[in-house]
Amino acid sequence: MPSTARQVVILGYPDAELLDIACVSDVFDAATRLGAARPYEVRLATVDGLPFACQSGLTLAPHVRIDQVRGPLDTFVVAGGLGHYAAAKDERLLAHVRRLSQLSKRTASVCTGATVLAAAGLLSGRRATTHWAHAARLAEQYPSVTVDPVPLFVRHGDVYTSAGVTSGLDLTLAFVEEDHGPTLAREAARSLVTYLQRPGNQAQVSMFLAGPPPEHRQVRDLTAYVAEHLADDLGAHTLAKQAGISTRQLTRLFDAHLGTTPGKYVRTVRAEHAARLLSGTDLPLTAIARRCGFGSTETLRQAFLDHFDTPPSAYRRVHLRSAHA
Structure with a gap:
């Protein structure tokens, strides 16, 4: 007999962020279409059950009025916007948020949906x-909420909370991995033509996304050069020579436009790339260290600990354990 579908309810409201829902x-x-053993049945709910305009101006029609939702639920998600x-x-909305959270295996928010969870008292402590x-x-x-603005x-x-907008994609891929293992999560990521899911403790404002590309042409060119030459020598002298400037000027430019030093920037980019290789490939640590420009697996380990607060081998073991669960 087919498995019972996992019931998912997303709460929307006027001026919600469309991407938080989508x-x-x-x-x-994607996970359901790719053959999840227990498919997901996703419904969009609102307080009044009426169509609503997202902040982008597009209108969504909910499946159900929130007071009509009954448990048990697998996942209850509050969108931001x-x-x-x-x-x-909205006290009526908050009462239903509390009710559905009690009926759900896990409660989550995307972006500023955390404000709604906090108002409902679900984030206290x-x-x-x-x-x-x-x-x-x-x-x-x-x-009463310990707010950490760094992680995805x-x-x-x-209770799960996620950062801005597309971090909801990373969180939901983590749910798929939790439910069905990393293979299906990777397949879902590929089908959506996105990065394999980023670890939750990766900084939401990564070195690639800390803001728009630097307006300063030399800094913009250097960040592109770093991304394309991770395995090469990316010391300050090399980067300064690449840009045709002094190392002192290089340091001033990175501080002014990226808020960090050239060395710290390179190390962070390498660590982030190593995280993607650890979660999305079977490459040995020695090969990952080499591809990311770390001189040894121990250097990789130290950088990974500094950036993600967990050693690369332990991070990979979690994924392997999930695959055989």
Whole structure:
């Protein structure tokens, strides 16, 4: 007999971020189409059951009114968006958020949906994250919440919070991996033509996405050069020579436009690339160290510990354990 579908409910509201909803629904849909042993049945719910305009201006029609949702649920997700402040003041909405969280195996938010969870009291005493631009306000408004603006997503017990917008994709891929193992999660990522899921403790504002590409032409060219030559010598002298400037000027430019030193920037980019290779390939650590420009596996280990707070071998073992669970 076929397995019972995993019930997923996404809560939307006026001025929600469309991508917060679509990243979640499309990952679960991809996993289902790719043969998940227990497929996902995703429904979009609103308080009144009526179509609503997202912050982009596009209109979505929900499947169900939230008071019609009954448990048990596998996953309950609250979207973020410009309307999250109004949603966090809607007592009827908050009452249903609390109710559905109790009926769900796991509760999650994408981006500023964390504000709604916090207003419902679901983040009190927990560590959580949200979009980096809203983290300070969340921490100020809800002092009982330990807000960490760095990670892509955070799990504290059965409550998950994720950072801005597309981090919802990373979180949902992590759910698929948790439910079905890393092979299906990787296949879902490939079908969506996205990076293999990034680890949750990866910085949400990575060296690649800390803002728009640097306006300064030399810095922009150097960051592209670093990404394309990770296995090569990327010392300050080499980068300065590549740009035709002094090492002192190189340091000044990186500090002014990237907020870090050339050495720290290179090390972080290498660590992030190593994380992707660890989660998406079977390459031995020696090969990953070589491809990422680390002189040895021990240097890779130290950089990985500094950036992700876990050794590369342990990170890979988690994935292998999930694959055979």
